[in-house]
Amino acid sequence: MFPSSQTKTLAILVRATEGSPPFTDELFCRRLSVGSMRYDLQVIVIPISVDADPYPLQRGYAYDQGKWKVVPIPALDLIMDRCLRPLPRSVRQQIEKKVSANGAYKHRYWSASLPGKWEVHRVLSRNAELRARLAPTTRIGLHIPWETWLEHWPMGLFFKPLSGTHGKNTFRLSRGAIPSTWIAEGRNANNEQFYLTFNHTQAVSSWLELHQSERKMIVQPYLDLSHHGRAFDIRALMQKNGQGRWTLTGCMVREGPQGSLTSNLHGGGRAYPAEAYLLQRYGTVRTEALLKSLQQTAALIPTLLESRFGRLAELGLDFGADAEGQLWLIEVNSKPGRTSFAEAGDRHMHALTYTRPLAYARYLLQQHVLTDVIRPMKMPNTSSKAGLKPIPIHGG
Numbered sequence: 001m002f003p004s005s006q007t008k009t010l011a012i013l014v015r016a017t018e019g020s021p022p023f024t025d026e027l028f029c030r031r032l033s034v035g036s037m038r039y040d041l042q043v044i045v046i047p048i049s050v051d052a053d054p055y056p057l058q059r060g061y062a063y064d065q066g067k068w069k070v071v072p073i074p075a076l077d078l079i080m081d082r083c084l085r086p087l088p089r090s091v092r093q094q095i096e097k098k099v100s101a102n103g104a105y106k107h108r109y110w111s112a113s114l115p116g117k118w119e120v121h122r123v124l125s126r127n128a129e130l131r132a133r134l135a136p137t138t139r140i141g142l143h144i145p146w147e148t149w150l151e152h153w154p155m156g157l158f159f160k161p162l163s164g165t166h167g168k169n170t171f172r173l174s175r176g177a178i179p180s181t182w183i184a185e186g187r188n189a190n191n192e193q194f195y196l197t198f199n200h201t202q203a204v205s206s207w208l209e210l211h212q213s214e215r216k217m218i219v220q221p222y223l224d225l226s227h228h229g230r231a232f233d234i235r236a237l238m239q240k241n242g243q244g245r246w247t248l249t250g251c252m253v254r255e256g257p258q259g260s261l262t263s264n265l266h267g268g269g270r271a272y273p274a275e276a277y278l279l280q281r282y283g284t285v286r287t288e289a290l291l292k293s294l295q296q297t298a299a300l301i302p303t304l305l306e307s308r309f310g311r312l313a314e315l316g317l318d319f320g321a322d323a324e325g326q327l328w329l330i331e332v333n334s335k336p337g338r339t340s341f342a343e344a345g346d347r348h349m350h351a352l353t354y355t356r357p358l359a360y361a362r363y364l365l366q367q368h369v370l371t372d373v374i375r376p377m378k379m380p381n382t383s384s385k386a387g388l389k390p391i392p393i394h395g396g
Contacts, residue, residue, distance in 0.1 A: 236294060
C-alpha cells in the first residue's frame, strides 16, 4: 500500500546494532509499521549509533511486504526517540534539518524523555500522596556512610545506577550471618548474578567507592518485595490515547527467578496477569485494595512529571508490594518495553500497547500547535526533605 497525500511520516529513532535489520526494538518498530496506515502514518526507522559523533544520517528502514527495506530519509513530521541514551549533538542537528524541511511542521517530538532516577524521585516527592509510596532515597556522594545506614535499615541497602535499565548494576548490601561479615549480591553490567562476601569494613567501603567512581548511583533501604522467595513487581503502562488523554492500558506482574533480587525479564523473569497473581498471594480483599491504590497512584504521576519535564506520551510504572500489601513505587520509565504484556498472554491488552502510540501520534499531527518538549530547569537540592539523610556518626 502506498502512502496518500495525507500520510504523515513518523520516524522511530532506535539504537543501531549488528545484524539484520541493523537496529534494536525490531518487534516494536514492526508492529507500529504494520498498523501505521490505519492512522495515515508512514513509519521510518532510523538506526542511531550513540557512540559515534559526528554520525551521518543517510538511510532509514521501512517495513514493506514482510521485509525491512532501505529507504532514503524523507522530511519528518513526528519523531519518536526510543534510544535509551541521549542523542549525539550531530544527530539532533540532522534531525532538526529533516523536520524543518517539511514546512508546516517543525520541532516535533512524540514525547519528551525523563532524566535519571534521582531527578524523577525529587519531582515525585513534592506530592504528599506520592511521597508516601516512595522508599527513602538519596544520591550517593564521595562519602558513603553505609555502616550507619545499615544500623537504621537492617534488611539491607539497595543500590541502583541513576540511568540503569533491566536490573543491570543493581545490588543489595546486607550483614552476613557470621558476625563482622557483609554480603553484596546483585547483577553486574552483563546482567549476570554475583555474590560477594567481605570481612572488613574497609573492603566494603573500597568496593562501594569503586562502583561510585564508575557510575552515578542512588541508594534506598532494601524492601522485601517477593513471593515464595521470588522478587516480583507490577508493571503498569500509562499511555495517551487518540484524544490525547492519559489512560491505564493495563497491569502485569513480573516475577524474577529464584534467588534473584530483581524481576526484570532480561534477567530471567516471567510475566503473569496481575490480578490472578495478586489474588494468589493476598486474597480478594487485599488485592482489590492494592489495585485500587495502584490506579489512584498511577493517575497522579503523568501530569506531575509533564509539568516539570515536558509533554510525555507513555510511562511504564513499576510498583512493588510487601507482605502486608503496602504499595511502593519503584521506578518510572518514559521508554517502556512491552515484553511483559506479550508474555502474560492478554492479546487485546498487548495490541493496545502498540495502537495507542499510533493513535496519539495522529492526534498530535492534527493539532498543528506542537512545540519543542520543555527543557529541564535546574532544581534546588531537596534531598534533605525527600531523601535518605546521611545520619551523623558522632551525634549532632
